[in-house]
Amino acid sequence: MRxxxxxxxxxxxxxxxxxxHGKPITQGSGDAIVITDRRRSKRRCGCVGQYVPDRRxxxxxxxxxxxxxxxxxxxxRVLSKDWQGPYEVALVFYLRRGKTVKxxxxxxxxDLDKLQRAVLxxxxxxxxxxxxxxxxxxxxxxxxxxxxxxxxxxPRICEPLFKATT
Numbered sequence: 361m362r363x364x365x366x367x368x369x370x371x372x373x374x375x376x377x378x379x380x381h382g383k384p385i386t387q388g389s390g391d392a393i394v395i396t397d398r399r400r401s402k403r404r405c406g407c408v409g410q411y412v413p414d415r416r417x418x419x420x421x422x423x424x425x426x427x428x429x430x431x432x433x434x435x436x437r438v439l440s441k442d443w444q445g446p447y448e449v450a451l452v453f454y455l456r457r458g459k460t461v462k463x464x465x466x467x468x469x470x471d472l473d474k475l476q477r478a479v480l481x482x483x484x485x486x487x488x489x490x491x492x493x494x495x496x497x498x499x500x501x502x503x504x505x506x507x508x509x510x511x512x513x514x515p516r517i518c519e520p521l522f523k524a525t526t
Contacts, residue, residue, distance in 0.1 A: 365391045376487070379520060383507045384453045385415060385422040423482035426509070430486045445486040446516035447488055447498035451479060454504030457504035466501050474502065479509060487513055 453475050455466050476499050480491035488494065495516050 362502075376433055377510075377512045378429055379508055380426050380429045381506060381508040382425055383457065384470065384475050384509055385419045385478055386470045387419055387423075387478035388474050393409050412418070419478060423478055426479055426482035426511075427486050429493050430483055430511075432520060433486055434486070444489070445493070446495040447493050448514055448516045449480070449498070450510075450512040451476060451497070451499040452510040453499070453501040454506060454508050455501060455511070456507050461503075463525040465501075466503055470501075472499055473502050475499075479511065483511075483513070 453472070455470075457466075476497060480494060480497075484491050
């Protein structure tokens, strides 16, 4: 049976909730290293810019771990086949507080948007076909005893909460 509002297979708004243990890894950032050795330089200024990828192996492992936990929670089902509509996602990233850190909130690196990017891409093909289907994200980062991310995914309701007035 199909939902009369969105013409998708009928959904009950059921959520998928799970926790992935491990140090959250960012996606989409890199470091630029400037080499000032004139002998190696191909530019007149004596500087050579070199791009160094940011922790690719750790990112790959982190994304595989997220996908694996999601598959286990789904029990073999693939949501991307059942539901083709929009999704909403809630993420809480738990980071370890350094021994000398006094601040209450982790208002320093890693960037929240880059943490989100790794999770959304990891769930592509498991929960959704493309992370472009995610139309609402609520995300936090906090200090916690155990590092990881709490993830909640649900189909987006058919009616928007706020309608634009014209």
